[in-house]
Amino acid sequence: MKLEKYQELVSRLFSGIRDADTKKAYQEVFDADTVATIYKLMESGYIKELGNVISTGKEANVFYAVDETDTPVAVKIYRINTTEFRHLWKYIEGDPRVRIPKRNRRTIIYQWARREFKNLETAHKHNVRVPFPIVHRKNVIVMEYIGNENNPAPLLKEYLPEDRENFVEDLLNSLANLYYSAEIVHADLSEYNILVWEDLPYIIDMGQSMTWDHPLAYEFFYRDMNQLLKILQKLGKDYKTPHEVIAELRRRAKG
Numbered sequence: 659m660k661l662e663k664y665q666e667l668v669s670r671l672f673s674g675i676r677d678a679d680t681k682k683a684y685q686e687v688f689d690a691d692t693v694a695t696i697y698k699l700m701e702s703g704y705i706k707e708l709g710n711v712i713s714t715g716k717e718a719n720v721f722y723a724v725d726e727t728d729t730p731v732a733v734k735i736y737r738i739n740t741t742e743f744r745h746l747w748k749y750i751e752g753d754p755r756v757r758i759p760k761r762n763r764r765t766i767i768y769q770w771a772r773r774e775f776k777n778l779e780t781a782h783k784h785n786v787r788v789p790f791p792i793v794h795r796k797n798v799i800v801m802e803y804i805g806n807e808n809n810p811a812p813l814l815k816e817y818l819p820e821d822r823e824n825f826v827e828d829l830l831n832s833l834a835n836l837y838y839s840a841e842i843v844h845a846d847l848s849e850y851n852i853l854v855w856e857d858l859p860y861i862i863d864m865g866q867s868m869t870w871d872h873p874l875a876y877e878f879f880y881r882d883m884n885q886l887l888k889i890l891q892k893l894g895k896d897y898k899t900p901h902e903v904i905a906e907l908r909r910r911a912k913g
Contacts, residue, residue, distance in 0.1 A: 683711035683719045687735040691764075695796045696733075704793050704800050708733060712810045717746075717770075717865070722803065722810065730803040731792060732810075734774075736767050738797060746770050748874070749845070749866045771797050774865035777842055781864065784840035787832045788861050804855050811855035814889065815848075821857040822893050829859040831910055833886065837879070838911035842867050845878035848885045849892070 688696075699705045703726035712720040718736040725731050746766055750773065775794035778801065782788055790802035804811040819825040829852070836842055844851070845866045853860040868875050883900035890897050897903050 683714050683721070686714070687719050687737050689738055692735060692738065692797060695798050696735075699793065699795060699798065699800065702793075705731070705733060712805075715863075723800075725800075730805075730807070732789060732801050732803040734771075734799040734801065736771050736797040738764055738767055746865075749868060749872075753868055753872055755869065768796050770865050771799055774863075774867075775799050777864040777867040780840050780842060781836055781861070781867075784835045785832070786836045786840060786861060787828060787859060788864070804853050804860050811853040811860065813850055814852040814854050814859070815850050817854050818893070819854050819857040819859075825854070825857050825859055826890065826893050826895055829889075830906060832859065832861060834907045834910035834913075836861070837907060841870050843870065843872070843875045843879045844882050845874075847882040849889055852889070 696705065696708070706724050706726050706728065709722040709724070712722055712732060714720075718734050721733045721735070723731050723733045750766065750769060753773070755773070755776070772794055775791050778788050778791040778799075782790055789804055792800040792802065794800075833844075833847075836844065842864075844861065844864065845868055846863060847861075851861065851863045853862055866878075868878070880900065883903050887897055887900050887903050890903065897906070
């Protein structure tokens with residue numbers, strides 16, 4: 659990208675930002691290559707305008723945006739310079755779907771973002787309630803925005819649904835489809851990775867998610883089940899052990 663075009667886009671991205679937290683979130687993820695990637699997504703109509711930060715994490719920040727039709731979307735941008743890629747490598751190394759010609763930071767983070775996009779695609783095809791993945795380029799994923807114009811959907815950690823019975827039914831059906839139909843292990847399931855919107859659960863953050871043939875799949879599956887047990891108990895369900903939860907998911911999968 660030519661210097662003047664880069665400077666123009668940086669100015670455009672930052673022009674309407676007044677909030678200090680959002681400005682910091684922008685600065686954390688926007689190196690020259692990421693700006694070039696956003697520019698190409700803008701040229702293609704996937705992003706018209708990038709807005710406030712929705713969430714910040716150890717590896718990525720998520721921003722509110724609108725596309726060329728003014729439809730809200732969420733834009734997840736993985737950090738290139740500060741992400742600890744050795745942490746990511748253990749998830750990628752045993753994944754038969756991933757081939758990495760060079761083991762360097764940028765390549766691994768690009769593959770991580772691609773992996774999350776593919777996991778979301780597969781999950782969505784198997785009727786798992788996840789944000790619909792729209793497009794992936796390098797370290798950027800554009801996906802369905804969950805929330806309204808004023809507020810993004812809260813995390814289950816922060817907000818309990820009013821209709822808990824319906825929420826639990828939908829959550830268990832989605833997870834049965836994820837583990838046994840899509841054949842994907844989330845590998846980081848928790849109340850921090852489930853959104854609540856209109857009393858429905860949306861499962862998020864699937865970069866680390868893996869297929870059953872990954873050597874760590876069963877270890878992470880049982881960790882997920884321990885977390886799911888805690889979630890269900892918090893929602894008032896009378897499950898006593900992770901094995902009861904697993905049996906329920908299998909029953910629904912055979913359904």
